Amino acid sequence: MPIARVAKRAAKRAVRRATGRKVTGWATGRATGRRAALRLGAVVLSGALLAACGSGSSGGTSDSANGRITLTVDLFGSFGYKEAGLYAEYQKLHPEITIKQSDTEDEADYWKSLQTRLAGGGGLADVQGVEVGRIASVTQQQSDKFEDLKRFGADKLKDRFAEAKWSAATTQDGRILGLGTDVGPEALCYRTDLFEQAGLPTDRAELEREWSTWDGYLALGKEYMKKAPAKSAWLDSVGSLYSIMIGQEKERYYDASGKLIYEDNPAVRTAWDTSVEAAESGLSAKLDQWSPQWNQAFAAGSFATIPCPAWMLSYIKGQAGEGGSGKWDIAALPGGAGNWGGSYLTVPRAARHKEEAYELIQWLTAPEQQAKLFQKQGLFPSSTGAIAKVADTTDPYFSDAPIGRIFGDAAKASPVQVLGVHDANVAQQITNALSEVERKGTPSGKAWSTAKKGVENVIG
Numbered sequence: 001m002p003i004a005r006v007a008k009r010a011a012k013r014a015v016r017r018a019t020g021r022k023v024t025g026w027a028t029g030r031a032t033g034r035r036a037a038l039r040l041g042a043v044v045l046s047g048a049l050l051a052a053c054g055s056g057s058s059g060g061t062s063d064s065a066n067g068r069i070t071l072t073v074d075l076f077g078s079f080g081y082k083e084a085g086l087y088a089e090y091q092k093l094h095p096e097i098t099i100k101q102s103d104t105e106d107e108a109d110y111w112k113s114l115q116t117r118l119a120g121g122g123g124l125a126d127v128q129g130v131e132v133g134r135i136a137s138v139t140q141q142q143s144d145k146f147e148d149l150k151r152f153g154a155d156k157l158k159d160r161f162a163e164a165k166w167s168a169a170t171t172q173d174g175r176i177l178g179l180g181t182d183v184g185p186e187a188l189c190y191r192t193d194l195f196e197q198a199g200l201p202t203d204r205a206e207l208e209r210e211w212s213t214w215d216g217y218l219a220l221g222k223e224y225m226k227k228a229p230a231k232s233a234w235l236d237s238v239g240s241l242y243s244i245m246i247g248q249e250k251e252r253y254y255d256a257s258g259k260l261i262y263e264d265n266p267a268v269r270t271a272w273d274t275s276v277e278a279a280e281s282g283l284s285a286k287l288d289q290w291s292p293q294w295n296q297a298f299a300a301g302s303f304a305t306i307p308c309p310a311w312m313l314s315y316i317k318g319q320a321g322e323g324g325s326g327k328w329d330i331a332a333l334p335g336g337a338g339n340w341g342g343s344y345l346t347v348p349r350a351a352r353h354k355e356e357a358y359e360l361i362q363w364l365t366a367p368e369q370q371a372k373l374f375q376k377q378g379l380f381p382s383s384t385g386a387i388a389k390v391a392d393t394t395d396p397y398f399s400d401a402p403i404g405r406i407f408g409d410a411a412k413a414s415p416v417q418v419l420g421v422h423d424a425n426v427a428q429q430i431t432n433a434l435s436e437v438e439r440k441g442t443p444s445g446k447a448w449s450t451a452k453k454g455v456e457n458v459i460g
Helices: 003-014 086-093 107-120 132-141 154-160 163-168 192-197 204-210 214-226 238-246 266-280 292-300 312-320 354-364 367-377 384-389 403-413 423-440 444-459
Strands: 061-063 068-076 097-104 127-131 179-191 233-235 303-309 328-331 339-346
Touching: 068 107, 068 354, 086 097, 086 354, 086 367, 097 107, 097 354, 107 127, 127 132, 127 354, 132 163, 132 339, 132 423, 154 354, 154 384, 163 179, 163 339, 179 192, 179 312, 179 354, 179 367, 179 403, 204 214, 204 328, 214 233, 214 266, 233 238, 238 266, 238 303, 238 423, 266 423, 266 444, 292 312, 303 312, 303 339, 312 328, 328 403, 339 354, 367 384, 384 403, 423 444
Parallel strands: 068 097, 068 127, 233 303
Antiparallel strands: 061 068, 127 339, 179 303, 179 328, 179 339
C-alpha cells in the first residue's frame, strides 16, 4: 500500500483524540469519522500520525495448559504500539505473555462504553486508555474503579515524566491512577512562502522576538493582511487561537478545589478578548476546525499561521501533502509554553492480571519506548528521558525545524494544569460562541452570554 495512503488511514484513526470535533473531507475527499486528535509528525512520512483510542473487551485470560497469559488492552483510535512493533518486542522479551488489543475509533463512544462497564464491573480489559480531557473525571469521581499504581512501585517512576503529565493522573491523596503516554506541547506553524509574499520576515528566531506576546502576534497579523496574497488570512480560526492560549494556563475553568471559575477567570477573559480582537480585525479565515473546508485550506494557502500542538504537524502533512513540504516552518509560541492533548494508560480494579498489566504499561511508557513512538509514529513523549533522546530531531517537511527542541522545551515548561470534570464541555461552548463572533459578527457581550447559557445547559 502506498505510504501516503497508509498515512491518511492512520490519520483518520488518530485524528479523533484531542479536540472532540467531527473530522471530514480529507485530502482524498472521502469523509472520515469523528473526534480529531492527531499527534506530532515525525521526520519522515512513514512516521506520520497516531494518537489515541479504545473499545470494550473482556479481562485478561490465562491458558492453564501452557501457563501463558493473555493481556487485554482496550484503547481508542491508535496509540501506535502495534504499528511501532512494541507489542511484538514485549512479547519476545516475555514469551509467556500474549497481548490482545481492541480499539474504538471514536473516543466519545469509547468513553461511554467504558463508563457502562465500570459501573457494571465487568467486560473491562487489563489495560484501559484514558484521554487527558477525561483524566480529571477518573481522579476526582472514579478513583475507586482504578488501581493505585503505587502498589506496584509506580511512585518510583515520577522522575521519568514531565510534572504536568504526572500530576494530572494523581489524586489529591496521592494515588497514582495512570501512566502518561504522549503530550501536546504547543508552538506556532507558519507558511514561509506566504510570509515572503506579504513582506514579513521568515526566520523563526526573528519571528519569536516579533510575537513574543499575543499582542505582538496580532500586530504582525495586521501587517500581514495589508499585503496578504489573495484569499489568504493570518490564521485559520479564532477557535484554534483561543484553544492554544487557554492551554498555556494553569487554571482555566476550575480551580484546585473543583469550583467552576471560568466566568471570573482573567485568563479565560484574556483568551476570549484576544480571540474577539482577531475576529473583529479580520485576521481569521473563519474556518471551523476539522471541517472539509478547513482541511482543503492547508493546501490552498488560505491562512499563513496556525497554532499547532505537536500532534498537528502530522495533520498538516496529511492535508497539505507533498506540495507543502519546505513551505512550512515552526516557531515557539507567544506568551510562553502550553499543552493541548495527550493520554494515559490505566489498570482497572476489575482487571484480571493487574501486576502483569502494570509491567506492560510501565514498559510501554518508559523513555526508550516513548522515543521509538516519536521516531516511528510521531507521538511526542511525556517522558523527560525520551524528550532528551529526541532533542536533536529535525523535520525536513517543516524547513528542518528543530522539532525535538521546540516541543521539548514547551513540554518541560508547560504549567501543571488544573483539570476539571467538565473541561471539554466548557471549552466547547466558548469556542462555539467565538465562532458566532467570527462568522456572524455577533457582539462580544452577546456571544459571551450565549456561552454561559450553553455551559449551564450542558453541566447544570
